[in-house]
Amino acid sequence: MISRRTIIKHFLTGAAGVMVFFNQAGEGLRLLWAATKRRVLERGTPMSKLMHAHPARVDISNLETTPIDEFDVMGETTLAVDLEEWRLEIDGEVQNPMQLSYQELISRPVIERNALLVCSGFFAYNGLWKGFSVVDLLNEAGVKSGATTIYFHGSEGFRKKNRRFSLEEVMSGTIFIAYEVNGQRLPQRHGFPMRLVAEDHRGRRWIKYLNRIEVVAK
Numbered sequence: 001m002i003s004r005r006t007i008i009k010h011f012l013t014g015a016a017g018v019m020v021f022f023n024q025a026g027e028g029l030r031l032l033w034a035a036t037k038r039r040v041l042e043r044g045t046p047m048s049k050l051m052h053a054h055p056a057r058v059d060i061s062n063l064e065t066t067p068i069d070e071f072d073v074m075g076e077t078t079l080a081v082d083l084e085e086w087r088l089e090i091d092g093e094v095q096n097p098m099q100l101s102y103q104e105l106i107s108r109p110v111i112e113r114n115a116l117l118v119c120s121g122f123f124a125y126n127g128l129w130k131g132f133s134v135v136d137l138l139n140e141a142g143v144k145s146g147a148t149t150i151y152f153h154g155s156e157g158f159r160k161k162n163r164r165f166s167l168e169e170v171m172s173g174t175i176f177i178a179y180e181v182n183g184q185r186l187p188q189r190h191g192f193p194m195r196l197v198a199e200d201h202r203g204r205r206w207i208k209y210l211n212r213i214e215v216v217a218k
Contacts, residue, residue, distance in 0.1 A: 050124035055116045056200035065114060066125040068182040074119050076155050077189035079209050088177075088194060092151075092215035095142030102179075102193050108132040111176050119203040129197045131178035135171055137213065143167065146217040152196050153212035163205050165198070167215075174199045177210060 038059040041050075047066060050058070087099040112130040117123075138150075150170045154161040165175060178197045179186050186192045191208025198205045 047124045047126070050116065050118060051122065052120055053116070053118055053124060055118060055202065058116065060114055060116050060126055063114070063116075063126045065128045065182060068127070068184065068187070071117075071125050071127070071181075071190070072119075072123045073189050074122065074203065075161070075208065079155050080188070081193055081209070083193060086193060086211070088210065089212045090137055090141045090215075091212070093144040093147040093217045094138075094215050095144060096140070098137070098141050105132060105177075105194070106179055108136070113176075113197075113199070115197050115199045117203050117206065127181045128183070129176075129178040129195075130180035130183075131176050131194075131197065133173070134175055134177060134213070135173055138170070138215070141215070143215055144217070147215045149216040149218060151212075151214040151216060152207045152210060153214065154191075154196075154207040155209040155211075161207060163196075163198075163207055164216075165205075 038057055040059040040061075041063055043062040043064065045063060083102045087101060088105060090098040090100075109132060110130060111133055112128065114126055114128050117125045117127055134150075148167050149164050150167055151162050151164045169175065175196065175198050178195050179193060181187075181190060186195055191210070194210040196207035196210050
């Protein structure tokens, strides 16, 4: 017969194992848990019904891609970029600061995903965005110990814009950089040459005319 002491010992050992698992899994488990709470949208759902939706709370896998000529825009739309001079900079708390040209960036391994662009109360569009990984860029640049935050900087025109994200979220892979949408080169009004796509955020957190990634320790 198994003694009460043995049962308690096995229970405590198992509980400790579960705690270790959850501590190690960390972010992955949180993302999985968040995904299970998403509301699945039916195919054919009108974009007009999603103008107040939060992208992190809906599953868009059934949605059709919105044609690019139906996309509206907010913010700056006319910034002109000279690709001969333009570079994407990665600096701050990194071992190897980088400056990458447009051609170098579009030659990187490809990410292509549908992502819901929502400007609350104005519009919602489901675009097919093509680009590359921010995680890979940061790994190549070598993020220094103690870094906690990533700033993404956009237009140098009449509306300068930057947004910050935790390093943890950026490294989860839900934020990437796009240079095409719906099979065509990113139009000027949508942020050519590079746009930050923040999949689980509304459009105010996306960055058009992206030109710098800054790693910060704070």
